[in-house]
Structures are given as C-alpha cells and as structure tokens.
Amino acid sequence: MSSSSPLSRPGSFSLIALALWIGLMVAISVWMAGQAQHWLPVQASNAAPLVDGLFRFETGVGSFVFLGVVSVVAWTLLVHRAEKYDESDAEPIEGNTRLEVIWTVIPLVLVMAIAWYAIQVNTKLGVLGPMEHIHPRNAQEELGGYLGDRLPAEQVEVIARQWSWEFRYPGRNVSSTELHLELDRPVTFRLVSEDVLHGFYIPAFRLKQDVIPGRAINFNLTPTRVGRYRLRDSQFSGTWFAANQADVVVESADDHASWLKQGAAAPLQSGLSPAVGEYADRQARGPAGWPTVVPAPPPQVNVPGSNSLPHDA
Amino acid sequence: MTSTALVPEPLPSWRRYFGFSTDAKVIGIQYIVVAFFFFLIAGLLAMIIRGELLTPASDLVDRTVYNGLYTMHGTIMLFLFTFPVLNGLNNLLIPPMIGAPDMAFPRLNAVAFWMVPVFGFLLIASFFVPSGPATSGWWSYPPVSLQNPLGQLINGEFLWVLAVALSGISSILGAVNFVTTILRMRAPGMGFFRMPVFCWTALAAQTLQLIGLPALTGGAVMLLMDLTLGTSFYRPEGGGDPVLYQHFFWFYSHPAVYVIILPAFGIFSELFPVYSRKPLFGYVYVAVASFIIVGLGLVVWVHHIFPSVAQWMRNLFMVTTMLIAVPTGVKVFAWLGTMWRGKIKLTTPMLFCIGGLINFVFAGITGVMLATVPVDIHVSNTYFVVGHFHYVIYGAAVMGIFAAIYHWFPKFTGRMPYEGLGKLHFVLTFLGANLNFLPMHPLGLMGMPRRVSSYDPEFAFWNVLASLGAFLLGVSIIPFLLNMISSWVRGPRANHNPWNAIGLEWLLPSPPPEDNFGDHVPTVISRPYGYGKDEPLVEHQAEIERALTLAEATR
Numbered sequence: 053m054s055s056s057s058p059l060s061r062p063g064s065f066s067l068i069a070l071a072l073w074i075g076l077m078v079a080i081s082v083w084m085a086g087q088a089q090h091w092l093p094v095q096a097s098n099a100a101p102l103v104d105g106l107f108r109f110e111t112g113v114g115s116f117v118f119l120g121v122v123s124v125v126a127w128t129l130l131v132h133r134a135e136k137y138d139e140s141d142a143e144p145i146e147g148n149t150r151l152e153v154i155w156t157v158i159p160l161v162l163v164m165a166i167a168w169y170a171i172q173v174n175t176k177l178g179v180l181g182p183m184e185h186i187h188p189r190n191a192q193e194e195l196g197g198y199l200g201d202r203l204p205a206e207q208v209e210v211i212a213r214q215w216s217w218e219f220r221y222p223g224r225n226v227s228s229t230e231l232h233l234e235l236d237r238p239v240t241f242r243l244v245s246e247d248v249l250h251g252f253y254i255p256a257f258r259l260k261q262d263v264i265p266g267r268a269i270n271f272n273l274t275p276t277r278v279g280r281y282r283l284r285d286s287q288f289s290g291t292w293f294a295a296n297q298a299d300v301v302v303e304s305a306d307d308h309a310s311w312l313k314q315g316a317a318a319p320l321q322s323g324l325s326p327a328v329g330e331y332a333d334r335q336a337r338g339p340a341g342w343p344t345v346v347p348a349p350p351p352q353v354n355v356p357g358s359n360s361l362p363h364d365a
Numbered sequence: 366m367t368s369t370a371l372v373p374e375p376l377p378s379w380r381r382y383f384g385f386s387t388d389a390k391v392i393g394i395q396y397i398v399v400a401f402f403f404f405l406i407a408g409l410l411a412m413i414i415r416g417e418l419l420t421p422a423s424d425l426v427d428r429t430v431y432n433g434l435y436t437m438h439g440t441i442m443l444f445l446f447t448f449p450v451l452n453g454l455n456n457l458l459i460p461p462m463i464g465a466p467d468m469a470f471p472r473l474n475a476v477a478f479w480m481v482p483v484f485g486f487l488l489i490a491s492f493f494v495p496s497g498p499a500t501s502g503w504w505s506y507p508p509v510s511l512q513n514p515l516g517q518l519i520n521g522e523f524l525w526v527l528a529v530a531l532s533g534i535s536s537i538l539g540a541v542n543f544v545t546t547i548l549r550m551r552a553p554g555m556g557f558f559r560m561p562v563f564c565w566t567a568l569a570a571q572t573l574q575l576i577g578l579p580a581l582t583g584g585a586v587m588l589l590m591d592l593t594l595g596t597s598f599y600r601p602e603g604g605g606d607p608v609l610y611q612h613f614f615w616f617y618s619h620p621a622v623y624v625i626i627l628p629a630f631g632i633f634s635e636l637f638p639v640y641s642r643k644p645l646f647g648y649v650y651v652a653v654a655s656f657i658i659v660g661l662g663l664v665v666w667v668h669h670i671f672p673s674v675a676q677w678m679r680n681l682f683m684v685t686t687m688l689i690a691v692p693t694g695v696k697v698f699a700w701l702g703t704m705w706r707g708k709i710k711l712t713t714p715m716l717f718c719i720g721g722l723i724n725f726v727f728a729g730i731t732g733v734m735l736a737t738v739p740v741d742i743h744v745s746n747t748y749f750v751v752g753h754f755h756y757v758i759y760g761a762a763v764m765g766i767f768a769a770i771y772h773w774f775p776k777f778t779g780r781m782p783y784e785g786l787g788k789l790h791f792v793l794t795f796l797g798a799n800l801n802f803l804p805m806h807p808l809g810l811m812g813m814p815r816r817v818s819s820y821d822p823e824f825a826f827w828n829v830l831a832s833l834g835a836f837l838l839g840v841s842i843i844p845f846l847l848n849m850i851s852s853w854v855r856g857p858r859a860n861h862n863p864w865n866a867i868g869l870e871w872l873l874p875s876p877p878p879e880d881n882f883g884d885h886v887p888t889v890i891s892r893p894y895g896y897g898k899d900e901p902l903v904e905h906q907a908e909i910e911r912a913l914t915l916a917e918a919t920r
Contacts, residue, residue: 091811092811093812099739102739106737107743110740114731114733117730122726125723128706128707132641141708146645147648151702160691163690163691170740174680174739178676249508255743258739260743260746266606284812284814286672286745287506288746290501292428293432294818294819294820295423295819341427341428342498345514
C-alpha cells in the first residue's frame with residue numbers, strides 16, 4: 053500500500069517548529085510525571101516508592117502520547133478543514149507501509165519496555181515481601197500455630213467479616229479492631245475471611261490482597277512512615293461494604309511495645325463495628341430498604357481503637 | 366421478501382415496529398428503540414447513585430437500595446443497552462452493506478430480539494420481589510451473591526442470573542446469525558478485503574461472542590445451581606472455589622469489552638473517510654487488526670483479578686494485556702492518517718467520532734496503567750477502574766453509537782436529523798462525560814474503593830464534580846431525544862446519499878425496500894472508501910444512481 057503520493061518535503065522552518073512543539077510536549081509530560089506523585093496518598097510502606105515510580109513513568113509516557121494525538125487532531129481541524137461549499141474529495145492517500153510499520157513497532161517497543169519495567173518492580177516487590185502465599189485453611193494448622201513464627205517478622209492474623217476487621221497478635225495475647233504496626237519492621241499477615249470475599253487494601257501502603265473464604269493467605273509488608281492510615285475493604289462484601297474500614301497505626305518500636313503490653317492487660321470488650329450500630333438504628337426506624345444479611349456481632353477484643361481520628365491517607 | 370422493484374417504498378406503517386417482524390431493518394429499529402428505553406432507566410439509576418455520592422455519608426437511599434441501584438445500573442447498561450443497541454446497528458447495517466436481502470436466519474433473528482424485552486422484564490421485575498433486586502454488582506461474585514437473606518426461591522439474584530443466562534442465549538443466537546450472514550451472503554465481487562470495516566469488526570466481535578459466551582453462561586448456570594439447588598461449585602464451606610467463578614466470568618466479560626468497542630472502531634473507520642473525503646488509511650491493516658484484537662482479547666482476562674491470583678499469572682497476563690495496545694494503536698493512527706490532509710467537515714457524526722477518538726486514547730493510556738501489575742494492585746477495585754471503563758464505554762463506544770445513529774438515520778428513516786440539536790447533543794455529551802468520569806481517576810488513585818455508598822470526607826471534592834458531570838450527561842440526552850422524535854416525524858426528506866458517502870447501503874433508496882437490492886444485487890468491483898479516486902464501487906453505478914435520483918425527483 054505504498055501507492056501514496058510523494059509527501060512534500062517539509063521546509064526547515066516547519067522542522068524547527070515541529071521540534072519546538074515536540075520539545076514543549078516533552079516538557080509538559082515531564083512536568084505531569086512529577087505532578088503524578090501528588091495524586092497519590094503519602095508513601096507509608098517500602099512498596100510505595102516502587103509503585104509510584106512506575107506510575108510516574110507511565111504518566112509521563114501517557115501524557116506524551118495523549119498530547120501527540122490531540123496535537124495531530126487539532127492540526128487537522130485547523131488546517132485540513134473543507135472550505136465552505138467545497139464538496140470535492142481530498143487527495144486519495146490510501147496508506148503508507150513505512151508509516152504503518154513505524155506505528156506498529158514503536159508502540160510495541162514502548163509497551164514491552166513498560167512491561168519490562170513493571171516486571172522488575174514486581175520482582176522487587178516479591179523480594180521485599182508482599183508476595184502472597186495461599187494455602188488451604190485447615191483445622192490442624194489453626195491449632196498448631198504458624199510456620200512463620202520462626203521468622204523475624206511480626207505476625208498478625210487478620211480476620212475479615214461482614215462487616216468488621218479483627219487483628220490478632222499471636223503469642224502476645226492481644227486482639228484489636230485497630231491495626232498497630234511497628235515502623236520499619238516486616239510484618240506477616242495471615243488473612244482469613246469468615247464469610248465472603250473481602251479486600252485487604254491500605255492505600256498508603258499501595259498494597260491490596262483479596263481475602264478468600266476457605267483459604268489462609270500469608271501476606272508481607274514493611275511500614276516505613278509513622279502515622280494513621282485507612283484500611284478499606286476493596287472487594288464488594290454486601291450491605292455495609294462501604295463502612296468496612298479500620299485504622300492502621302504505624303508507630304515506633306517503643307510505642308508499639310507499650311501498646312502491645314497495655315493491650316494484653318486490657319479486658320476483652322466489644323470492638324469497632326459501624327455496621328452493627330447502623331443495623332440497630334435501621335431496625336429501630338422500622339422497615340427501610342431491602343432485606344439484608346445481619347452484621348456479625350462486634351469482635352471481642354482487648355483494644356477497640358478508633359475510626360474517627362484524623363488519618364494521613 | 367417478495368418485492369423486487371428498485372423504487373422507494375412508502376414510509377412503513379409504524380405498527381410493524383410493534384409486532385413480530387422478520388425484517389432485519391424493522392428488528393434493527395426495534396433493538397435500538399428498546400435499548401434506549403433501558404438506557405433511560407439505567408441512566409436514571411446512575412443519577413440516583415451520583416446523588417447519593419454528592420455527600421460522604423450514606424444519606425439519600427438505604428445502603429441495600431444503593432447496592433441494588435449500582436448493580437442494576439451496570440447490568441442494564443451492558444445487557445439491555447449496549448449489546449442490544451449494537452445488535453440493532455448490526456441488523457440495520459450488515460445486510461445493506463454487503464448487499465444481502467436480509468439476515469441469514471430471519472426468524473432466529475426475531476427470536477433473539479424478542480428475548481431482550483423478556484429478560485428486561487425479568488430484571489425490572491426483580492425490583493418488586495420481596496428480596497429486592499440483585500445487590501452484588503454486575504460481576505455477582507460468590508459467595509456474597511449467594512447470600513439470600515430472606516431465603517425465598519424467587520429472589521433478585523435468581524432473576525438476575527436467569528436474565529443474564531437468557532441474555533447470553535439471545536446474544537449467541539444473534540452471533541450465529543451475524544457471522545453466517547457476513548460469511549455467506551456478500552454481494553458478488555465482495556471478497557473479504559472489499560468488505561466495509563464495520564462488517565469486519567462485527568464479524569470479529571460476534572466471533573468473540575461465540576467463543577466467550579458459553580463460559581459465562583455455564584458459569585451463570587452453576588451460580589444458579591449454587592443459589593437455588595444448594596450445590597457447592599463456588600461455596601467454600603462445601604469445598605467449592607469462589608475464584609473459579611471469577612475465571613468463568615472474566616473469560617467472557619473481558620472479551621465482552623471488545624464486543625462493545627470493536628463495532629465502535631468499525632463506525633469510526635466508516636465515518637472518518639466520509640467526513641474527511643479520503644480513503645481509510647491502511648484499510649487492510651485496520652481490518653486485520655480487528656482479528657489480532659480478538660486473538661489477544663481471549664488471553665487477558667486475569668488482569669481483572671490480579672489481587673486474587675498468584676504472581677506468575679500476573680506477569681504473564683500483564684504482557685498479553687500490554688500487547689493489545691499495539692493493534693488498537695494501529696487503528697487510532699489509521700484514523701489520524703485518514704484525517705491528515707483531508708477535507709474535514711465537522712458534521713454531528715464527525716464531531717462524535719473525534720470526541721470518541723480523544724476519549725478512547727485517554728482510556729487506552731489508563732488501560733496500559735491498569736495492565737501493569739504494581740499499579741493495578743493499588744488501583745484495582747477503586748474509582749480509577751470505574752473512570753477507565755466509563756471512558757471506554759461511554760466516552761468511546763457510546764459516542765460511536767451516537768455517531769452511527771446520526772450518520773445512518775437518514776438511510777433508515779428517510780428523514781434528515783437536525784444539525785443544531787445534534788451539535789448541542791455532542792457538546793453536552795463530551796463535556797458531561799469528561800466532567801463525570803475524569804474526577805474518578807484522582808479518586809481511585811487516592812484510594813476510594815468502587816461500589817461504596819459512603820466515603821471519607823477527603824473524597825468529597827472530586828465526587829461533587831463527578832456528580833455534576835453525571836447530571837449534565839442526563840441533560841445531554843434531551844436534545845438527542847427531541848432530535849430523533851421530531852426529525853423522524855417531520856424532518857426534511859433525505860435522498861439516497863445525503864452525505865455523499867461510498868458504500869452499497871448508499872446505493873439504495875432511503876429508506877431501503879424490505880429486501881434491499883432484491884434480485885438486482887450489484888457486483889462490487891473495488892475496495893470501499895474510494896474517496897477521491899473517481900472509480901466506481903460497483904458495476905453500472907452511474908445508472909443505479911441516476912435511477913435513484915430520478916425516483917427521488919418524482920416522488
């Protein structure tokens with residue numbers, strides 16, 4: 053399909069103008085890549101800088117592609133509009149094999165480069181820890197404790213329910229509905245669900261793992277910033293899905309040790325479960341909406357914690 | 366199918382659109398009108414959703430109601446608007462474009478259509494059963510979809526699964542028909558590489574339906590059995606695997622996105638040449654790229670469930686997903702090449718094509734971001750994904766559908782749509798869609814999950830913008846409806862080729878007779894889109910056009 057008419061040679065003025073325009077687009081794309089960091093929550097885990105780097109890169113490349121396409125469209129609309137009352141056809145250019153090869157190969161190289169970068173990030177994330185390990189949840193294991201007990205990582209069992217999050221610190225005799233983690237210390241979660249699918253998602257950590265009933269999933273991460281963050285259920289879990297949130301507190305080693313110590317001494321009490329309160333209100337108001345699954349009773353924990361304090365992300 | 370004369374028939378009586386007709390052109394309009402009826406319903410549901418999300422608290426509707434609304438919005442928009450409206454366009458366009466008198470199996474065609482109001486009724490009826498409608502999203506993942514708090518046999522989820530299975534059967538019947546018609550009923554001389562790209566994309570999309578739908582339908586039947594008969598295909602407590610359903614579901618439902626977007630690509634490929642007065646740039650490559658998309662589209666489904674699968678699957682499916690950017694990029698560049706040095710006319714259909722092209726490029730870029738696993742792990746199941754696919758479906762596919770409706774309206778109604786109202790419709794749609802769907806991206810990046818009926822106050826700003834955009838989109842449909850109704854009733858009469866376009870359908874009277882060319886199917890002698898080449902598309906083209914013009918002058 054190289055039967056196209058000879059393309060007129062651009063003059064040096066238009067070449068310079070084009071080069072300037074491309075330079076401007078590159079500059080805007082680089083600026084956008086820098087802006088992209090501000091669209092994301094604060095970085096609070098060792099995974100976050102890696103994920104954010106990839107996202108900034110993609111934003112830069114994507115901005116350039118988008119600006120390029122929009123520039124061509126804008127140019128054709130400015131320059132190649134039909135004159136009023138001009139009903140004639142344009143010059144019949146049917147294709148250009150060289151151009152078609154170029155615009156196949158360049159995107160191919162580009163997306164494969166992005167994929168390569170992403171696989172590098174993936175591999176690093178796997179080495180850092182957040183590579184989950186799935187195994188059937190069986191009674192023997194529940195009685196016998198965890199293989200991971202020999203690792204230096206802190207162990208936390210996460211129990212997802214309709215609609216509350218419960219965190220247990222095995223060997224410490226502490227349970228809570230607020231997740232407390234030690235700064236810069238790796239943690240291994242054991243994620244289980246008592247009912248339906250849930251999503252263990254902490255935006256500030258850039259990490260997410262589906263919690264699947266019938267399976268226990270080991271999941272590792274290392275928090276890197278002191279603060280209070282949100283854990284959100286990310287896999288639709290029914291009526292109070294939106295309210296199924298918990299706070300994550302990352303604290304220094306000393307604070308964490310004293311929190312565990314105080315927790316172990318505290319008596320068991322009802323943990324946080326906004327769904328239970330809303331359900332009670334709903335019942336008191338009389339019939340509203342459609343029938344719903346009744347929320348599980350609030351977990352009995354040593355430390356209920358809070359979900360109404362200001363959070364960093 | 367008895368009339369053979371090449372004279373325009375009197376405008377058909379409106380009554381035939383309300384009965385069981387086997388005429389593809391009647392069925393096509395039936396599909397489109399029914400689809401837009403459901404579009405208005407699902408659009409109304411979207412308005413209520415966006416009303417609830419105007420404020421952080423769950424304060425407009427009960428949470429169960431919210432969950433039912435978003436579930437039904439997605440289900441109705443996909444199964445009762447997008448697929449039916451595209452099948453309507455297939456019915457209207459494929460036979461005239463390839464010179465066939467009708468579809469290959471006209472009665473099957475009618476049966477496939479009449480299933481749409483049946484499962485539409487089932488879905489709407491689910492609002493009125495005691496359990497309320499399905500509330501677990503259009504994915505309907507078990508085990509949450511299997512929870513049946515009232516324990517009744519006839520519940521919203523039951524009706525939902527039934528409707529989805531019927532929709533699958535209807536789509537399979539349609540796909541058999543479209544594929545057969547395209548393969549077997551083309552005009553003499555119309556080899557595959559003389560076929561309009563819309564037919565190429567229809568063939569590709571319907572092939573995907575035939576391959577993918579059995580997986581969804583089978584998965585849905587097992588869900589129905591788990592729900593109703595107490596089997597444990599997906600129930601973890603009985604040894605079932607809830608993730609298995611996700612594979613069945615996405616094995617079809619990712620290709621379903623291509624079933625939706627490929628015809629939009631076909632529409633863009635038809636319309637850019639007409640309104641740029643130039644041949645489609647790289648026709649053969651654009652045509653073949655549709656089938657590359659089919660092949661790749663079948664091996665990417667796991668990218669929807671990255672947070673629930675093992676690491677090795679993540680890298681594999683990331684690479685296949687990234688590769689899809691290449692054939693789709695080819696198409697985008699071909700449209701730019703078509704506009705380049707053309708003589709562009711900014712008619713309503715062309716405006717919708719350009720708007721759709723820009724939205725699609727944006728959606729493609731966020732699509733590549735979503736394909737890369739580390740970014741996807743952060744934004745999957747957040748509003749970033751909601752924004753992405755609304756750019757694909759509303760920003761690109763629905764814009765393409767509007768372009769097609771304005772472009773082919775004169776052909777099938779014999780009346781011209783009004784340009785002023787059409788352009789107003791375009792401006793409101795383009796602004797509304799971008800105002801609605803762009804703010805969803807920052808929300809997702811900040812960590813707002815999708816499907817929530819309440820959210821933390823830091824998300825309020827972007828949600829208010831999105832809701833305003835949604836209400837603007839709601840308003841945008843008013844000029845469209847006004848235009849369609851008023852121009853159909855009393856718009857200026859259209860001649861056989863008001864856009865001066867090249868294609869077999871433009872060598873038929875407007876509206877075409879019931880059997881299109883009848884016994885006088887012209888022989889195709891050149892490729893489509895021969896703008897500026899001064900060579901006829903078919904033998905005896907000048908005589909055919911003279912006869913049409915003469916008949917129009919004397920009517």
